Amino acid sequence: MNIKYWTLKILTAALLFNFSAFVEELSAQEFNCEVNVNSRQISGSSFEYVSELKGALEAYINNNRWTDDRYEEIERIRCQIQIVLTSADDQYNYSAEVVFSVRRPIYNTLQESSAIILSDSNWRFNYPRNKNLLRDDNQFDDLTSFIDFYLYVILGYDYDSFAELGGTRYFNRAQDVFEIAQNTNAPGWGRSIGAQRNRYGLINDLMSPNYHDLRKAIYKYHRHGLDLFTMDMDQSIDEVMDAIRLIRDNKRVASNNYLFDIFFDTKYNEIVALLSTADVQTRLDAYNLLRDVDPSHASVYERLQN
Numbered sequence: 574m575n576i577k578y579w580t581l582k583i584l585t586a587a588l589l590f591n592f593s594a595f596v597e598e599l600s601a602q603e604f605n606c607e608v609n610v611n612s613r614q615i616s617g618s619s620f621e622y623v624s625e626l627k628g629a630l631e632a633y634i635n636n637n638r639w640t641d642d643r644y645e646e647i648e649r650i651r652c653q654i655q656i657v658l659t660s661a662d663d664q665y666n667y668s669a670e671v672v673f674s675v676r677r678p679i680y681n682t683l684q685e686s687s688a689i690i691l692s693d694s695n696w697r698f699n700y701p702r703n704k705n706l707l708r709d710d711n712q713f714d715d716l717t718s719f720i721d722f723y724l725y726v727i728l729g730y731d732y733d734s735f736a737e738l739g740g741t742r743y744f745n746r747a748q749d750v751f752e753i754a755q756n757t758n759a760p761g762w763g764r765s766i767g768a769q770r771n772r773y774g775l776i777n778d779l780m781s782p783n784y785h786d787l788r789k790a791i792y793k794y795h796r797h798g799l800d801l802f803t804m805d806m807d808q809s810i811d812e813v814m815d816a817i818r819l820i821r822d823n824k825r826v827a828s829n830n831y832l833f834d835i836f837f838d839t840k841y842n843e844i845v846a847l848l849s850t851a852d853v854q855t856r857l858d859a860y861n862l863l864r865d866v867d868p869s870h871a872s873v874y875e876r877l878q879n
Contacts, residue, residue, distance in 0.1 A: 605649040680800035695761040734795035786823035821866040837867040
């Protein structure tokens, strides 16, 4: 018996098995996220390494597991993160403004919907050269905890669009990250009273039953509206109108407008494009409804009168 041959064969089989498992694991990740880092406001050769942040964050987001569900490659959540570094000090403490833009596929089409756009202008983090980004939901890190928080919020919105209140468990996880962070007194993680447009206001409202009708409307808008459009356009438009009415009714009794503004800031152009295919009376009804619930985009909704 050729011992070397059989040893090589066993080792090859083991390597192939491990490689297959590795590929399978990669295929199960939830995010397909692109990160862009703008460092033009940061000067000095000692900060040139910050260009590595893009690749480090993409690997951290795209290669980690964030749910217990299995995702096919086509199902991965597409997102873009725009980071503008606004200042840095000699201890490699950075300030940044961030925008998260998330896309959602529309069923039975090749089109995508802008699912959610979130912004945060108060990110402070330490990023020295050669810092490893390690995943640990139970420990606060001013860089990774910020990313964790928003990824869980994005997952919550995504799951809400496929099942009524389906994102609750991920909003819960975002709240857990927030609670750990706010106990450290780190900048940007404090509690505030009132309609504050910050991390506290975002997760506090998402977790409140007072905004459940908005979240139910997000499901109705996507699953019974957008996803139905190519199969039954009239029914799809009716569902979208019902979703907007539900949002209007919820907004009338809610104390804060933050979540409603996030929804319409993300969706106003899409809503007009979709409802522009309706009959004249429905378009006029939609214009009056949207002007009432979202007056900040009233000039755009005027297109529905044509």
